[in-house]
Amino acid sequence: MFQELVHAKAFQDYLETTSFPKTPQHLYDPIRYILSLAGKRIRPLLVLMGAELFDESTVEHALPASAAIEFFHNFSLIHDDIMDVAPLRRGKPTVHQKWDANVAILSGDALLIKAYQELAKCPIDKIPALLQLFNTTSLEVCEGQQYDMDFEGRAHVGEAEYIDMIRLKTSVLLGCALQMGAIIAGAEEPSQTLLYDFGVNLGVAFQLQDDILDVYGNPESFGKQIGGDILSNKKTILFVKLQELISPDDQSELTYLLRQTIDTEPEKIEKMMNLYAKYDIQTLAIYQKEKFTTIAYEKLENIPVEDYKKQALFSLADALMHRVR
Structure with missing residues (x-):
């Protein structure tokens, strides 16, 4: 936990050195606004932790890459909120609500360009590998968002399809963040792959945990309305498993509720x-979450570095998977 706080401060200090022009205001004010709404900033921290795992002397060199990840993540949030017509982001008005959709689109585009500017500040010999990983991941995130939107118009979504969607939309960016740190630290490719796979599997488990908490979390600590996914007919792991198992007799009840x-x-x-209780859906969802958590931990365990160097990542993963909100 102490090391995580050290990384968080280092990243915040670096971010404060990254200035945005004062004009045009409607381009840069929304960028400053979305960055001010930051949560735990897990993704940029993962870049620094990925570098530290292999060579702690390279953490400072990884700061531009951590900023690139944070800028890309917030760019995607701005555009996702437009597509979802979301009124709030982290309890505050979304960019398109505070300004308008045109401003949000252009500010998001500018933030993506700023991400590439940060990547250009990375050690020059690492930039080709970083760009290849970053570009592949960025495209996968777009694919995941498209699948998510496609699923809204479909009556049935399979479990494998759903897992692949959250892997692309959410999880690959966690893997990318960790691997970028490993690249900057000069880690061997097999170790990079293990660390990437740790992040991806942890990300899938994290999203499944979020699906579960939306229905079964503590209303006082979850941070948002319990049952919100149910009210919006969102296709979560719980819903997908129910569709898979529901009997013809109960299908009419489900069809009614969806309307x-x-x-x-x-x-x-x-x-x-x-209905979830009748088919023991919570247990099935927890099983899937724990399966991906186990795979993630196994990947981290197999990285050939001293165990004490992995402790910070194990602790962070454990905190994420045992959160109540």
Whole structure:
């Protein structure tokens, strides 16, 4: 935990040296705004932790790459919020709500360009490998977002499809962050791959945990409305597993609930939870989460460095997988 705080301070100090022009205001003010709404900034920290795992003297050299990851992540959030017509981001108005969609699109584009400017500051001999990984990951994130939108218009989504979607939309960026740090530290390619796979599998488990917490989390600590995914008919691991197992007799109840809102059916969340309970969906979802968590830990264990160097990543992973919100 102490080392995580050290990295967080180093990243924040570096970020404060990255200035954005004052004008045009409608281009750069939204960028400053979205960056001010940052949460735990896990992704940039992973870049630094990935470098430290192999060579702690390279952590400072990894700071531009950590900024690139953070800029890309926030660029994707700005554009995702437009597509989702989301009114809030981290409890504050989204960029397109505070300004408008045109401003949000252009500011997001500028933030993506700033990400590439940061990558150009990385050690010159590492830039080709960093660019190849970053570009591949960026395209995969776009593919994941498209699959997510496609699923909204589909009646049925398979479990394998859902897992692949969250892998692309969310998890590959965690793997990318870790591997970028490993590249800068000069790690061998097999070790880079193990670290990347650790991040991807942890990311899948993290999203599955989020799906579970949305329904079964503590309302006082979850940080958002319990059952929000149910109210929006979102295809989560719980919903996908229910579709897979539901009997013809209960299908009519599910079809009915999907057509209702909280206004037309005040007990929509409770009735959907009753269906989940009937088919023991929570247990099945937890099993999937634990499966990917186990795979992630095995990948980290197999990296050929001293165990004490891995402790910070194990601790971070453990904290993420045992969070209550």
